Amino acid sequence: MENGEPEKVAPASFSSANPAKKKIDKLIASKVHNDPAFAELMDYVSPIVSDIDIHTERRLMRKLEQRELELNKEYLKEFEKVNEHVQKFSDKVTAMHKICADLTDQIQQNKEKTQDLLNKTSALQNRKKVLELKQKTIDDFLAKFSLTEAEEKALDGNADGRVSSDFFPALDRAHSIYEQSKQLLRTCANHSAAMGVMEEMSKKMEAAYDVLYRSIQRECRVLSTEMVEVKGVIAESFAALKDRQILLKYALDDYANARKNNAMRAFSDILTRGAGGGKPLEVLSHDPLRYTGDMLAWIYECIGSEKDLLLLLLSKCPPEMIREHEQRVLASISAQLARTFKVRVEQTLTGEHESTLLYKLVSILAFYATKIEPIVGADSDLVQTIDELQQLTLNIFFSGLNQTVHKILTKMGTPDYDLLPVQAVHQSLMLLKEVLDVHDSTSSGGDESKARFDKMVASVLDPLYRSIQLATTQLHSPVDISVYTLNCLSSIHSLLILYPFTDKRIEVALALMSGHEDTLISEEASAILSSTGLIPIYQKAMAHNQSQGPLSSISEADAATVKRALESFDHFLAQPHFGRIDQVARISNIKVRERVHTRTMENVVAAYSIIHSRLVDPFNKYEGLEAKTVEQVRDLLK
Secondary structure (H helix, E strand, O other): OOOOOOOOOOOHHHHHHOHHHHHHHHHHHOOHHHOHHHHHHHHHHOOOOOOOOOOHHHHHHHHHHHHHHHHHHHHHHHHHHHHHHHHHHHHHHHHHHHHHHHHHHHHHHHHHHOHHHHHHHHHHHHHHHHHHHHHHHHHHHHHHHOOOHHHHHHHOOOOOOOOOOOHHHHHHHHHHHHHHHHHHHHHOOOOHHHHHHHHHHHHHHHHHHHHHHHHHHHHHHOOOHHHHHHOOHHHHHHHHHHHOHHHHHHHHHHHHHHHHHHHHHHHHHHHHOOOOOOOOHHHHOOOHHHHHHHHHHHHHHHHHHHHHHHHHHOOOOOHHHHHHHHHHHHHHHHHHHHHHHHHHHHHHHOOOOOHHHHHHHHHHHHHHHHHHHHHHOOOOHHHHHHHHHHHHHHHHHHHHHHHHHHHHHOOOOOOOOOOOOOHHHHHHHHHHHHHHHHHHHHOOOOHHHHHHHHHHHHHHHHHHHHHHHHHHOOOOOHHHHHHHHHHHHHHHHHHHOOOOOOHHHHHHHHHHHHHHHHHHHHHHHHHHHHHHOHHHHHHHHHHOOHHHOOHHHOOOOOHHHHHHHHHHHHHHHHOHHHHOOHHHHHOOOHHHHHHHHHHHHHHHHHHHHHHHHHHOOHHHOOOOOOOOOHHHHHHHHO
16 A cells, blocks of 8 residues: 555455454454453453463463362361251250150150149139129129219218219219119019119118208208309209109298298398488388389399299209299298288378379289289289289279269359359369379270279269269259250260270260250250241141141231241341350350251251241242242251
8 A cells, every 4th residue: 555556355255254353353343341241350360360471371271270179178168167067956956856855755744644633723713714704793783783982972961961063973873773773673573682772772862862951951041142153063952852852842942931031131121221322112101102113123123033043043953843843932932022011001001092193003013913923923922912902902092082083073063154064073084084094004905904994984974974963953944954964074075085995985975965965956946946936837837737728827827927937037047146045155065066056957947948848838828928948048057
């Protein structure tokens, strides 16, 4: 190539036939410096090879063989040590096996010797298990059917005779044991243990209830609202007596007696000393209405407080038990208050005859009776006392009302010239209005209220009617009597229409008024016809018949007389007020006065229509008379 000659390429057949070249090419192509195994091999060989020459491979092979031989010798030496240890261990195992065989022989010999002892031991162990099972059964029975020492101590109560909160779980436990033993006795009638447990629990429960009852007695003696809030054990004590109704009744009676005395002391203090810096109620004894009302208000409030306290005590009792005893206990507490209240009210009623005040007092008593009755019951002493006082006050009221009416009516004088009701009538009606106003403001609307209302009205109106009728006997004219009576009845009617339950009384008053109106109408119509001269003509016309001949031929009905009467009647029609009687104008009620006037004019028109029918009849031969028609007369008199 340096001479510029082309490079000669070996033939392909030479390259493929030379294996050495392949190995060299493969060796050159391989990257041995990246082969970890080759690097490790070089690290192992490099200390052995010091010089590299033609004999290096032979020396290397010899050294490697020597090294392998040394390693095998070293391995053999170490293996001999292991083998020596294994032989020693084998000797020991053989010796141990011999010892175990000897021990097994000895154990077998001992087992044969002690077989009887083992049998006895097994029997004792089995018996022990049976005894342990029986012991456990007995312990379970005693734990289930007997009280613990702490429970028995709780049932005995404290040293001061009171019970603690631990008493009630212990009592429940005793009751549960009693019921369980009873159930056990039902399933096995000959169970002597159950019978013994029942007897023992029965005795313990009776003793426990006795302790509980004495504890309640002690607590009730010092009972107050504050203590109940602190000692919830009292409520539990009453609840625990639900299965002992007799003891519960006695306990509630003791409670009622304690509270009765407490309420009585408080009532006496409020009457004589006052409360909260206020004045005693006795300073109001001169005012029966306020005195009685304040006493009843205090009693009602006291009973309400006692009810709250009782419900607090019985809060843990069943509702039906509370309903059974609540009213009875509250009635017992309030009984002493009833006696004191009755004495005070009776003292205030002595000498009191003012009707309005008495009926207000009746209303107050009735009001509080309806308030208190649902709390203490209708049969309680307090409600009975209030009812008795109400009836007593009502009797005094009616007695005083009758006396007052009698006193007023005895002063009734002769009616005045104006024929208006005299002062006694106004006083009687004013008295009736006052008591009816009180009744109306406090009425409950029942049958009793209606009967009382009717009695009050009758107590005033019946003697008033008689007095009015007696007073009219001093009047000389029927017209005066009717006008005066109408004025009195109008005043009565005006009062009655203001109140309920007066329908029958109003009907009676209207009927009486109608009768006197008829009298006035008849008198005034007759006066008008007489003043105009039509009365004899009207009488002749009413009695005339054609068999008597023409009406004009009859005396006092001739044409001249009729003409004069018609002229006089025309003057009346021009000024109809001149023909009326003076007393009618004295009717105080405008509606009644107008009604009397209207009906009077109707009667006059009716009489004139009869006369006119005779005048226009040709048979009666009234020729040339000019008479107004009935319609004209009616229009003029409207």
